[in-house]
Amino acid sequence: MKCPGYCCSYPVIALNKRDLERLAKYFKLTFNTAKKRFTREGHGHKYLMRRKGDKHYGRICQFFDTKERRCTIYKARPHACREYPGHGRCGYYDFLMHERRCQNDDTFVAITNHKD
Secondary structure (H helix, E strand, O other), X not given: OOOOOHHHHXXXXXXXXXXXXXXXXXXXXXXXXXXXXXXXXXXOEEEEEOEEEEOOOEEEEXXXXXXXXXXXXXXXXXXXXXXXXXXXOOHHHHHHHHHHHHHOOOOXXXXXXXXX
């Protein structure tokens, strides 16, 4: 597993109207059906991506394949996902690779919210 999808676990993955239209088209749904099925309101946003359980991060984007650790809607992914991480590199990925070398385990998934 090259990338376990840390950014997909963010509690706020905001969508805009165009993102929701793209998802509706991708799944051949009406806008309102897609809105009800895929989003919720919160954190000052009209459309937030719904999430589901994940063994590594607790919660993750509903469209993230938790076994294969990849996006299942890559061609229809929201703008925020298309733009991530911007012009730089993913800082988590660099952190992950460092931790895998330190742990001598190329499947290790580094998290920062430990309970112990």
